[in-house]
Amino acid sequence: MxxxxxxxxxxxxxxxxxxxxxxxxxxxxxxxxxxxxxxxxxxxxxxxxxxxxxxxxxxxxxxxxxxxxxxxxxxxxxxxxxxGSGPAGSFLALNKAASKQLYAAAGLDTPRWAFLPRDAATDFTPDFPLPWFVKPNLGGSSIHMTLVRTADELPAALARVFDSGDDALIEEGLSGPELTCAVLGEVALPPILIRPKAGDFFNYASKYEPDAAEELCPAPVDAAVTEALGRISLAAHAALGLDGYSRSDFILTESGLKLLETNTLPGMTPTSLLPRSARAAGLSFDDLIARLMELGLAQRGKRP
Structure with a gap:
């Protein structure tokens, strides 16, 4: 073709x-x-x-x-x-404030959050305790995201987002291992446990610089956690109306898994998570590309 x-x-x-x-x-x-x-x-x-x-x-x-x-x-x-996904599912997943509402409607547990548009009052304070993650509502790759540990750090963190031209999402800063789980077709792939080697969270450098983070796949977690990661990822995929593939990110807290967000066009660089998860499932990178095309052709009514 x-x-x-x-x-x-x-x-x-x-x-x-x-x-x-x-x-x-x-x-x-x-x-x-x-x-x-x-x-x-x-x-x-x-x-x-x-x-x-x-x-x-x-x-x-x-x-x-x-x-x-x-x-x-x-x-x-x-x-x-x-x-991959069509226009509606793509936009709903990209918009964190929209996707979190759909997660809640589907009974999926996500950290407490607040949405702050660019023209909001500058003296806003979330109604949940510190620390807070401040991130662009439509952004990705952890760009312009800040971990806020004290209330006086909030205005600068918000300004960083607003200056980028986006609205802000303020999310409860929970502690625990970071995990991700991809969906391919109707199957959840082996999850990955992420351990950044530097910094407080899985930031841009940890994601894209070689050897900046440990990414253990399959994730060394209990079987019950692995099952829950797959089940929730499939549920998030369905709640957002997605097609083909996606990758959902989580924090494993003392009270259980918290769903952070779902990506509809996951990264495909040499250090990206989806190809690593696919390899653990027995799919080479070429196999993964072929499968994605097969799913897309089946979904949209055209075959080679």
């Missing part, structure tokens, strides 16, 4: 997207596909034309555009298949 590999974009996660696209391009070529790389930031006006000239579109975008559902909506409009 002729595959349009879409990467780049103009979000703050552009570099991560381009990095992952390098090995995706190699995998697609290894699978026998004719690959056309399309940087959405440089060629957005020609996106529909480029997609219409291809048989399948492989999206490797992070943040907005990409995880916001915009490219997916355009592709649906012209009838071109792609991997």
């Amino acid at each position: 002729k595959v349009l590999l879409v990467a780049g974009g103009w979000s703050i996660e552009r570099v991560v997207s381009l990095s992952g696209a390098v090995q995706i391009e190699k995998a697609l070529a290894s699978l026998g596909h004719d690959v056309v790389v399309h940087d959405l930031s440089e060629h957005f006006p020609g996106f529909i034309t480029a997609a219409a000239a291809c048989d399948f579109v492989f999206l490797n975008l992070h943040g907005a555009p990409g995880e916001d559902g915009l490219p997916q909506a355009l592709l649906d409009a012209i009838g071109r298949p792609y991997q």
Whole structure:
């Protein structure tokens, strides 16, 4: 097939997207596909034309555009298949304040949180105790996220988010091991336990710098925790109306698992979590790419 590999974009996660696209391009070529790389930031006006000239579109975008559902909506409009979730599910997962409401409606436990738009009063204080994580409502990769330990640190943390052009989500800063669990099709993949080697949480450097974090897969946790991670990840996937694949992040507290967020276009760099989890399930990187395309073609009514 002729595959349009879409990467780049103009979000703050552009570099991560381009990095992952390098090995995706190699995998697609290894699978026998004719690959056309399309940087959405440089060629957005020609996106529909480029997609219409291809048989399948492989999206490797992070943040907005990409995880916001915009490219997916355009592709649906012209009838071109792609991997992963459609426009609605993509946007609901990207918007943390929206996804947390759907988690609650589905009975899924998430840390206490507050939403603060950019024009909110600057003297706002959450009604749950410190510490707090302050993060962009639509952001990812832990960019512009701050761990706030004292109330006087809150204004600077909020300003960091607002200056990036986003609204803020303030989340209860719970302690415990960080875990992630991916869904592929209708199956939960082996979960991963994450131990950053520096810093207080799984920040940008821990995620993308080689050897900056221990990522143990399958996670060395009790069988009951492994079962719960898979079950909750599948439930979150369903609650948000997602397709194909996703990856949900958790904190394991003394009172149990707390669901943080769900990613619809997980990272695909050499250090990313989804490929590592897939390997533990017996799937090479090429196998993973082939499976994602198979799911996308099945979901959108076109087969090779």
